[in-house]
Amino acid sequence: MRYWRKPLDADEIEVPRGDIHIVESQCKGCGFCVEYCPRDVLELASGYNLKGYHPAVVVNEAECVNCQLCEIICPEFSIFVRLKNNQPVCATDIDLRKGVDIIES
Numbered sequence: 042m043r044y045w046r047k048p049l050d051a052d053e054i055e056v057p058r059g060d061i062h063i064v065e066s067q068c069k070g071c072g073f074c075v076e077y078c079p080r081d082v083l084e085l086a087s088g089y090n091l092k093g094y095h096p097a098v099v100v101n102e103a104e105c106v107n108c109q110l111c112e113i114i115c116p117e118f119s120i121f122v123r124l125k126n127n128q129p130v131c132a133t134d135i136d137l138r139k140g141v142d143i144i145e146s
């Protein structure tokens with residue numbers, strides 16, 4: 042995805058990254074997640090899973106922004122994404138993290 046201009050606070054924003062999990066044996070190779078992923082993170086494998094389908098595989102995890110669209114649209118509940126390394130995603134998360142740091146120190 043390209044933006045026509047860079048936000049003024051772009052350097053201060055930490056882009057959330059996703060940790061992708063695919064239940065290969067449950068995937069039916071419909072390709073919805075591959076087609077609709079906005080960052081082209083997924084592809085269908087050339088090989089087969091136990092059910093005889095080409096399962097989805099991660100090809101570019103570094104580009105995943107944890108939007109969880111793949112998780113929402115998968116009809117087989119065979120892909121899910123969790124926030125990588127417990128990154129904060131909003132100001133509230135950052136404030137809560139600071140609160141924890143204060144309590145622990």
Ligand code: SF4
Binds near residue numbers: 078083112
């Ligand atoms: S969470 Fe979003 S960016 Fe990451 S693989 Fe799923 S659809 Fe693509």
Ligand code: SF4
Binds near residue numbers: 068069070071075117
């Ligand atoms: S949407 Fe689900 S069933 Fe379809 S290819 Fe992706 S992981 Fe497999």
